[in-house]
Amino acid sequence: MRRMTWTAALAAGVTGALVLSGCGGGQGPGGTTAESSGTFTGEYDGPKVELSYWNGFTGGDGPFMQDLVDQFNKEHDNIAIKSNTIQWADFYQRVPAAVQAGQGPDVGVMHLDQLATHAARNIIIPLDDLAKQLDLTADDFTQDIWDAGIYHDKRYGIPLDVHSLAMYYNKDHFEKAGITEPPTDEASFMDALDKLKAAGYDSPFWMPSLWPSHLMFLSLMWQNGQPPYGEDGTEAAYDSDAGVQALEWQRSMVDQGYSKPNVAIDAQYVAFKNAQTSITWDGIWQINDLEASGLNYGIAPVPTIGDEQAFWANSHHFFISTQAAKDDNKLQASKVFIAWMSEHSADWAGSGMIPARESVRADAVKGMPQEVIADEIESMRFLPPVPGLGGVQAEALEPAVANGVLGKGDPADQLKAAASKANQLMERNRESFGD
Amino acid sequence: MATTVTAPRSETVSDDRRGGAPRRRDINSVGIAPWLFLAPYLVLFVAFVLGPIVYGLYISLHRYDFTLPNKPFVGLENYTDLFTPGSITFSSFWRAMRATGIFTVFSVPLLLVVPLVIALTMNKKFPGRNLFRAVFFAPYVLGVAVIAILWRYLLDSNIGLVNYYLGLLGLPDDTAWTTSTPAAWFALVGVTVWWTLGFNAVIYLAGLQDIPRELYEAAEMDGASRWQQFRHVTLPGLMPVLSFVTMTTIIASANMFGQSYLITKGAPGTETRTAIYQIAETGLRNYQMGSAAAMSYVLTLFLILLSLLVFWLFRDRQTPKKQKAGVPLQAAPMMLRQGRG
Structure with a gap:
């Protein structure tokens, strides 16, 4: 449920960031898989084609996206876009099978950390x-965003937006507790929690055991100076000191009474909306939902609990499938569609997202809730482009984090077992994908 | 009956109708007609049951990812992994099998007994009977997604209504229904019983209505108590239905997936992750379809053994019952008829 919300919200924001400098007659190298497709000319003047366009924008950004699609259809007589919106959890299971069967998307949007997986599976083509x-050049993006779209030296996604974990707080609670500024480091964070408790808010920071608990864990690991999959993304380092400290800190929120025990799926977010808890860490894709709820909330970057500021982030990218690459007309039309969406991204920058491009970011988010997060884009950390990583995390990391937060077993033991399992799975993935 | 048949074969047809045993010559001469009659089902059976079974076996012998061109043959590796401690699939698979076992052991007896009690009650005549029948059956028409999301919020340990009302009653209100065991098992079994008892109750009810009233009247005349009537008339009369219900309930419970996928998400950790859940995660999320297929076959083997056991149990019980209960049952209506005659 949460996943579909965040995906939807995210998608809307990034698109706005891309501004086309020119659209006519550019020459570029064709993708290797799709070499037969020729070069992209920026125009499509072939016969009328219908493109299947898949995305997971099931939340408040869905209508934004549909409006854009409608506008595109109106302006292009020979291209008809047919949208198919599926929540992300199902999206990633269906796309590979559907593309294999020739019934899938010609063009679509997926998360940055899924690009490598789908590239390795030969579902999407280099762009x-x-x-x-x-x-689009490296200068206009932070290094992480730019690099994460590349797999085996080829770019597979055209970035649309950036989204990250953030800290939401209840402004009314903060005022009553006498907290004037959102906390930024461990000392001020703990001080805020104590003040909230003193003001009568018994459990000011509910620690979730499931989503987005593992994103909090990853953020804390990065803060403690250890990338979760090492510098080169080959080995799970959950059980490093940085990881163990991260999970122990999460559990300590429960042990010290700042969080209720046994927080089940989505409960911390519902509690935050009901003003039963004062602080929650969640994705910026919740902004629209919180705006609609009428809660007097504030948003700030995740505080620096560890040594350096860092937090988990992800990004939506446009892709073209191998299915479209089989038909040159569809391929060209898909490229026109992506180019057009980038051009018109300013139209929906207001939906709460952070543009990926530096050149438009500041203007696009000015005065928006997410502005404070956009300012810290350098602290955003992205998972490495390792095929199959999403499945590895669901299988190994998420249960371990859940057990740690629930107080079942020693965090160090849990993480050791999880790391060993993750490494087994990653090893097998490498064999399968032939890396 | 055979008079309208003018074809040369009419004689044999009428012979058969008169009770003559079909001759071998007839069987040979019918040609493809029976196959044509069977064809619609046979096509579906081959395409959706037999084919996948064979194809699944093939998959289980490979490291199989349908999106990759390379699907190397690995022999029995996927199976031996399942029985080798420390392998990539061993611990998660057996933990999931254990979860399925726990769920089955606790849910099946309840799903056999509770619907029977309800069916017995619903079989009586009382005002509002149809309403109650509908009420008990109603949850069954809901999809698993609906009931799971409903109960996920009701059962939430911190913000759920269940704990809230328990608290109002002065009972412990901090039970973690969805994030700790054994509470999660109570929750999953309870929700499943609430959700599916209507189906079993309807089958029972149909079975109860098939038991001739005369048997009860006869038993009553013989001075049988309520319990004796239940024991010697109702239960034997329900036997065929009971064996059907037992079998389908066991299989349904062993295939439990949606409830733990949506209510507990396997929490705490992966403790309530059932075998089917694990198979889905392995095969559909991680694309280890060879491993997932092997897991399916091991699970299937367990279910086959369990089904044989159930068959054996019911057969074993039916025989003596026919001797004990069968005599009065068959004698009773005759006595009754004689009495009336």
Whole structure:
């Protein structure tokens, strides 16, 4: 449930960031898989084609996206876009099978950390020529966002937005507790929790055992100076000191009475909306939902509990499937669609997202709730482009974090077992994907 | 009856109708007609049951990811992994099998007994009977997604209504129904019983209505108590239904997936992750379809053994019952008829 909300919300924001400098007659290298497709010219003047466009924007950004699609259809007589919106959890199970069967998307949107997986499965094609056409270069992005879209030296996604974990707080509670500024480090965070408790808010920071608990864990690991999968993304380091400290800190919120025990799926977020808890860490895709709830909330970057500021982030990217690559007309039309969406991304920058491009980011988020998060884009951390990593995390990391937060077993033991399992799975993935 | 048949074979047809045993010559001469009659089902059976069974076996012998061109043959590795401690699938698979076992052991008896009690009650005549029948059956028409999301919020340990009302009653209000065991098992079994008892109750009810009233009247005349009537008339009359219900309930429980997938998400950790849940995660999320297929076959083997056991149990009980209860049952209506005659 949460996943579909965040995906939807996220997608809307990034698109706005891309501004096309020019759209006519650019020449770029064709993708390797789709070499037969030729070069992208920026125009499509072939016969009328219908494109299947899949995305997971099931939340408040869904209508935004549909409006854009409608506008595109109106402006293009020979391209008809047919949208198919599926919640993300199902999206990633269906796309590979559907594309294999030729019944899937021609063009679509997926998360940055899924690009490598789908590239390795030969579901999506390289888009280096399109990136060049759109004048997308490394200078305009932070290094992590730019690099994470590349798998085996080829770019597979055209970035649409950036989204991250953030800290939400109840402004009314903060006022009553006499907290004037949102906490930024461990000392001020603990001080705020104590003040909230003193003001009568018994459990000011509910620690979730499931989603997004593992995102909190990953953020804390990065803060403690240890990338969760090492520098090169080959080995799970959950059981490093940084990881154990991260999970112990999460559990300590429960042990010290700042959180209720046994917080079940989504309960911390519902409790936050009901003003039963004062602080929660969740994705910025919840902004629209919180705005609609009428809660007097504030948003700030996740405080620096560890040594350096860092927090988990992800990004939505446009992709073109191998299915579309089989038909040159569809391929060209898909590229026109992505280029057009990038051009018109400013139209929906207001939906709460953070543009990926530096050149438009500041203007696009000015005065928006997410502005404070956008300011810290350098602290965003992305999972490495390792095929199959999403499944590895669901299988190994998430249960361990859940057990740690629930107080079942020693965090160090849990993480050791999880790391060993993750490494087994990653080893097998490497064999399967032939890395 | 055979008079309208003018074809040369009419004689044999009428012979059969008169009770003559079919001759071998007839069987040979019917040709493909029976196959044509069977064809619609046979096509579906081959395409959706037999084919997948064979194909699944093939998959289980490979490291199989349908999105990758390379699907190397690995022999029995996927199976031996399942029985090798420390392998990639061993601990998660057997933990999941244990979860399925726990769920089955606790849910099946309840799903056999509670619907029977309800069916017995619903079989009586009382005002509002149809309403109650509908009420008990109603949850069954809901999809698992609906009931799971409903109960996920009701059962939430911190914000759920269940704990809230327990608290109002002065009972412990901090039970973690969805994040700790054994509370999660109580929750999952309870929700499943609430959700599916209507189906079993309807089957029982149909079975109860098939038991001739005369048997009860006869038993009553013989001075049988309520319990004796239940024991010697109702239960034997329900035997065929009971064996059907037992079998389907066991299989349904062993295939439990949606409830733990949606209510507990396998929490705490992966403790309430059932075998089917694990198979889905392995095969559909991690694309280890070879491993997942092997797991399916091991689970199937368990279910086959369990089904044989159930068959054996019911057969074993039916025989003596026919001797004990069968005599009065068959004698009773005759006595009754004689009495009336």
